[in-house]
Structure formats: C-alpha cells, structure tokens
Amino acid sequence: MDRLFDAGISLEALREAVEQDRLVVLPAEHALGEETRYTAAEISERAGLPLDFFQSMLRAAGIVVVAAGERAYGEGDLEAARIMAGFYDRGLAPEGMLEVVRVLGRSMAQVADAMGELFGQTFIKAGVTEEELGLTNAEAASEMLPRATPFIEYLLKRQMRERLRHQAVSQAMLEAGQVPGAREIAVAFADIVSFTDLGERLAAEEVGGIAGRLGELAAECAAPPVRLVKTIGDAAMLVSPEPGSLVAAVFDLLAATHEAGEAFPRLRAGAVWGPALGRSGDWYGHTVNVTRRVTDVAEPDTVYATEELCEAVGEVCTPTSVGKRRLRGVEGEIELFRVDP
Numbered sequence: 001m002d003r004l005f006d007a008g009i010s011l012e013a014l015r016e017a018v019e020q021d022r023l024v025v026l027p028a029e030h031a032l033g034e035e036t037r038y039t040a041a042e043i044s045e046r047a048g049l050p051l052d053f054f055q056s057m058l059r060a061a062g063i064v065v066v067a068a069g070e071r072a073y074g075e076g077d078l079e080a081a082r083i084m085a086g087f088y089d090r091g092l093a094p095e096g097m098l099e100v101v102r103v104l105g106r107s108m109a110q111v112a113d114a115m116g117e118l119f120g121q122t123f124i125k126a127g128v129t130e131e132e133l134g135l136t137n138a139e140a141a142s143e144m145l146p147r148a149t150p151f152i153e154y155l156l157k158r159q160m161r162e163r164l165r166h167q168a169v170s171q172a173m174l175e176a177g178q179v180p181g182a183r184e185i186a187v188a189f190a191d192i193v194s195f196t197d198l199g200e201r202l203a204a205e206e207v208g209g210i211a212g213r214l215g216e217l218a219a220e221c222a223a224p225p226v227r228l229v230k231t232i233g234d235a236a237m238l239v240s241p242e243p244g245s246l247v248a249a250v251f252d253l254l255a256a257t258h259e260a261g262e263a264f265p266r267l268r269a270g271a272v273w274g275p276a277l278g279r280s281g282d283w284y285g286h287t288v289n290v291t292r293r294v295t296d297v298a299e300p301d302t303v304y305a306t307e308e309l310c311e312a313v314g315e316v317c318t319p320t321s322v323g324k325r326r327l328r329g330v331e332g333e334i335e336l337f338r339v340d341p
Helices: 002-006 011-018 021-031 038-048 052-060 075-089 094-123 130-165 171-176 195-201 204-221 243-258 286-297 307-315
Strands: 183-192 228-232 237-242 267-277 280-284 302-306 318-326 331-340
Touching: 002 011, 002 021, 011 021, 011 094, 021 130, 038 052, 038 075, 052 075, 052 094, 052 171, 075 094, 094 130, 094 286, 094 331, 183 195, 183 243, 183 286, 183 307, 195 243, 204 237, 204 243, 228 280, 237 318, 243 267, 243 302, 243 307, 267 286, 286 302, 302 307
Parallel strands: 267 302
Antiparallel strands: 183 237, 183 267, 228 237, 267 280, 302 331, 318 331
C-alpha cells in the first residue's frame, strides 16, 4: 500500500480497493491508466470529431460515457478520437464505422478475458504474497501487454488478406456503386449431442471445458478458405465460399473429436449451400437458419446436407438420401442427404 500510495494512488482509492478485495489488481489498473485531463468536449474539439459521434463511438465500444463536462479522458482517448476523425474525414459511413467499433469492442473484451485467465493460471500460485502478485500484475500490464499489440495487428492483416482473396467484386458492382450483399456461401454447424443432458450431469467447469475444447478443435480444422464464425455454447459455425473445403473441414472436426477419446461427447453436423448475408463477421439469412435446423435432425457422428450442397461440393463426399424432413421453422419438406468422405 505504501508503494501504491507513493505511485500516486489516492488513499480513497486504496480504501475502496481493500473493501472490494482487489488490492492485488490495483497496480495493473494503475499501469494501464493515464492522467484524465480532458472533457469529452475538449477531446471533440482537439480531434476535430463531432462530440455526438465521439460519445457514440465510446458506447459502441462498451465504454461508459460520462457527462460532457467531466474530465474523464486522457491522451489515449485523444489519440483514438484523432484516428477516428481521420476515417470520418475520408468519408467512411458513420454507421459503418460504429459497427466496426462494436465488433472490435466485443472482440477486445473476449481477448481481455482470455489474457486475464492466462495471467491468472500462470501467476496465482500457492504461497504467493499479495505484494508479489500485485507487482507481477503491474509488470504484465505495463510490459507484456504492449508486446501483444503488434501481434494483434499481424492477425488483423492476415485476416484481411484472406478476406480479400475470397471476395469477388464484379465490374457490374463497381459501375453501379454496389457493395457485395447476399452471396452464395457454404454454411455448417457442428454441435454436441445431448449437450443439455451434460449440463445436468457434469459440473459447470467440466461443461465449460468441453465447450472450450470444441472451439479449439473447430479453429484448428477451419483452415482458409474455411472460417470459424463463432461458437455458441454447444455448437460451432463455419462458412466457406468453397463448399468442398467446408465439408472437408467438418469431416476433420468429427474425426478430431473421435481422436479426443471417450471423454469428449459425440458431434453431429449440418451443411447447406445457398445465399446468405455477411455482416460484421457473422452471417444471416434463410440459408443459415436452414443449416441450424438440418443439424438438429442429424444423427450422431454424421453430416447431413441439402441437395444444393451435395451438387456444389463435387467429389469430396458421397451423398446418401435420408428422405424428406420437416424442419422446425422452415416451410415445406426438404430432402436431406447423409454425406460421407
């Protein structure tokens, strides 16, 4: 506490940290913080960014917005506002910019959670003192975290390069000033069979470990042009502009779960080829909805697909009709096929 007080942390802040049992993380908070010398209005004026847009940007990122006259912002906030002002002045659509900020905010929150868990697993050992842990947290925040920034930039560039490689923009679109909207895409879901029952039988930590492992395996199997869009508890969603690559990735995922042994539950998967709309890293539309429902009726250890997918996929798989099915929320009956490598 003497060390923190000498570093400039107020006595009130120290009392509050002790009451909330977060004294050991206070050094890291202090290392990541900065002097708050600007109001939102001053940030807006200095950066050349409209005040309402600056505040909208903060909300989109998940940052608390304080009163416009409160000095709650520092040099980092000013630099971020200047970056956004540069994009704003280039004529980028404001709503589109805010959507990018929303995605970044959600993504960075997940990154922060994962890094926090990593630091906790690494540094919280039996017998470590409060002071030792506090100083280690401060070191991680001030020295290790900045080293991650170039790595984040590297990943962003690689992902953008892969996206551009598989994004088709026709001459007709350029002449009409249109951006790609809904397009043909292969979509797959792979989910854990009887995941709800697992939640009743296993401890929350074990269920979380299984869901996390599914995400790891799906990420390992989703090599470009296949992309892991998201994991939703018991399911992983993958997409690809090349249906053959998608089906091969799903086969690899099922094989990987078998190799994980009896401790890992069985999977089932559904795959569909059709038009869908990509927005902010996710995909929407009838094709996505149908894929989810196809997965719901698939047998364990199998991949079910629609006729369109089977025709588009070529010789990657062998289809076998399992008859017409009524899918929840989907009009009419759809013939489904079990596809095998």
